[in-house]
Amino acid sequence: MTMIRHILAGLAAGIYATALFAAPGAHGPNGEHLDGQPAAGGGLARLPDGSVNVPKLAQRRMGVRTLLAGEGEHARTVALNGRVSIDPNAGGRVQAPFAGQIAPGPNGLPVAGQRVVQGQVLARLRPAGDAIERGNQAAQLAQLRAQRGLLAKRVERLASLEGVVPAKEIEAARAELKANIGQERAVAASIGGSQAILAPASGVIASASVLNGQIVEPRDVLFEIVDPQRMLIEALSTDAGVARRISAATLAGMPDVALTLLGGGRSLRDGAVPVSFRARGAHLDLALGQPVTVLARLDTTVKGIALPAAALARNPANETVVWIKSGAERFIALPVEASALDARTVVVTKGLSPDNRVVVGGTSLINQIR
Numbered sequence: 001m002t003m004i005r006h007i008l009a010g011l012a013a014g015i016y017a018t019a020l021f022a023a024p025g026a027h028g029p030n031g032e033h034l035d036g037q038p039a040a041g042g043g044l045a046r047l048p049d050g051s052v053n054v055p056k057l058a059q060r061r062m063g064v065r066t067l068l069a070g071e072g073e074h075a076r077t078v079a080l081n082g083r084v085s086i087d088p089n090a091g092g093r094v095q096a097p098f099a100g101q102i103a104p105g106p107n108g109l110p111v112a113g114q115r116v117v118q119g120q121v122l123a124r125l126r127p128a129g130d131a132i133e134r135g136n137q138a139a140q141l142a143q144l145r146a147q148r149g150l151l152a153k154r155v156e157r158l159a160s161l162e163g164v165v166p167a168k169e170i171e172a173a174r175a176e177l178k179a180n181i182g183q184e185r186a187v188a189a190s191i192g193g194s195q196a197i198l199a200p201a202s203g204v205i206a207s208a209s210v211l212n213g214q215i216v217e218p219r220d221v222l223f224e225i226v227d228p229q230r231m232l233i234e235a236l237s238t239d240a241g242v243a244r245r246i247s248a249a250t251l252a253g254m255p256d257v258a259l260t261l262l263g264g265g266r267s268l269r270d271g272a273v274p275v276s277f278r279a280r281g282a283h284l285d286l287a288l289g290q291p292v293t294v295l296a297r298l299d300t301t302v303k304g305i306a307l308p309a310a311a312l313a314r315n316p317a318n319e320t321v322v323w324i325k326s327g328a329e330r331f332i333a334l335p336v337e338a339s340a341l342d343a344r345t346v347v348v349t350k351g352l353s354p355d356n357r358v359v360v361g362g363t364s365l366i367n368q369i370r
Contacts, residue, residue: 010338012294034321044369051332052369059329065361066325068175070156073301074347076245080275080294082235084286087278090227092200096216104196104212105248108224112208114244116199122223124194128215137191144184151177183311206288231257231279231286236272236295240264245298248342255343258295295340302339304347311360312338312346313367315347322352323359323366331359331366 045053054064088094101241102109116122155173158165206224216222233251237243251257264278277294279286286292307322313333315321321333332356336351352358359366 001197008043012209013066013280017064027342041092042177046365046369050057051250051326051330052366052370053329054331054366055329059362062362063366064359065355067307069305069307069348069352069354069358071303071305071362073303074301074306074341075301077295077297077342077347078237079252079340080235080237080242080296082233082275082277082292082294084114084288084290084292085232085234086206086226086288087230087232088226090201091203091206092225093196093221094122094200094223094225096197096220096222098125098127099210099215099217100128100159100195101346102210102212102214102216102222103168109206109210109212110205113207114204114205115200116225118199118202120199120200121196123197123210125216126194127189127191127195136212137187141184144147144180146179148184152178172251186192197222198221200223201225201227208360215276226288228284229280229282231284232262232296233277233279234293235275235277235296237264237275239270240266240273243274245300246275246296248297249277249296250295250343251279252340252343254285256290257284258288295342300347304338304349305352305354305358306341306345306347307338307343307348307358308360309340311358311363313337313363315367320350322348323358324352324360327357 043053043055043065044058047053100136103124103126105123107121110122151173155170155177155359158170158173162170203225204227206226207221208223209220210216210222241264243261245262249261251259251261258280259277260280262278264276265274267273275294275296311322313321313323313355315333315335319335320338321335323331323333326332334351336344336348341347
């Protein structure tokens with residue numbers, strides 16, 4: 001008899017513990033009770049009412065975690081579509097100053113992803129022109145060389161007559177010879193010389209559009225250089241005054257990227273006003289032209305329940321839902337309306353009432369149970 005009493009006492013304690021650790025009772029947004037249906041025994045199963053049964057062992061394997069929902073005032077957030085661009089103070093664009101032929105620098109031609117320093121010779125550009133233009137330049141060079149010889153002899157002759165010939169004539173002859181030499185050097189450089197193309201800033205080559213021997217036209221983009229730790233984000237908004245209401249901003253899916261608001265434009269671009277942000281971070285996995293979503297936090301508030309973004313899922317009707325725990329092994333899906341607060345958090349404004357235990361870990365696995 002003593003042994004039987006011990007067994008019954010153990011069963012009673014187990015039942016009490018199960019009731020103690022079960023959820024406090026799920027209820028809808030209007031206070032209605034949602035736990036009237038008993039959970040089915042056995043393994044993983046979706047019940048006729050749409051809820052699912054998940055045994056304790058399966059919950060541990062799936063990493064299911066819950067959070068007691070609490071309502072509060074949260075900053076309103078708007079999502080702005082944007083693109084990554086070069087920070088003008090931390091990068092640069094190298095263009096061809098004139099038509100010419102590309103030649104490698106002392107270290108060869110740089111490629112995309114290669115690090116360069118400010119002032120480094122990226123390439124050399126040899127002037128290129130048509131046959132008639134080059135012929136005219138060659139004729140002008142020959143004429144300047146002949147004139148240089150005559151002028152040099154004249155300066156030498158006048159210098160020997162110093163004291164007899166006025167000094168101003170000697171100085172004028174020397175100035176004319178100097179000007180001739182300068183013209184000759186300029187024409188010679190335009191025919192057979194080359195100009196060094198230098199890096200305007202230190203950073204990484206984002207794009208390189210040159211090959212050895214390539215002919216380029218004036219203003220052709222040869223290289224784009226970016227600082228991998230400093231980029232610019234240009235977002236677009238149809239609200240011209242949104243920039244002065246932004247208190248903070250993050251990138252969707254990139255919580256480690258810090259954004260600093262630079263300001264909003266005053267001219268429309270594609271029917272919207274550009275808003276500029278500077279992106280900083282130890283490792284910015286961003287590329288020029290990459291589309292991003294900026295989550296801009298405004299100085300106005302909205303009432304709702306803040307949850308981790310992982311708490312949201314999609315039901316077969318493509319509605320946004322959250323899963324709440326109504327018992328030790330029973331979970332119910334509630335359609336909700338939610339918007340992003342930042343890269344990691346969302347705020348639920350409709351469909352969920354406070355004091356429900358919401359699934360914030362393993363949501364996607366529970367949502368797949370059929």
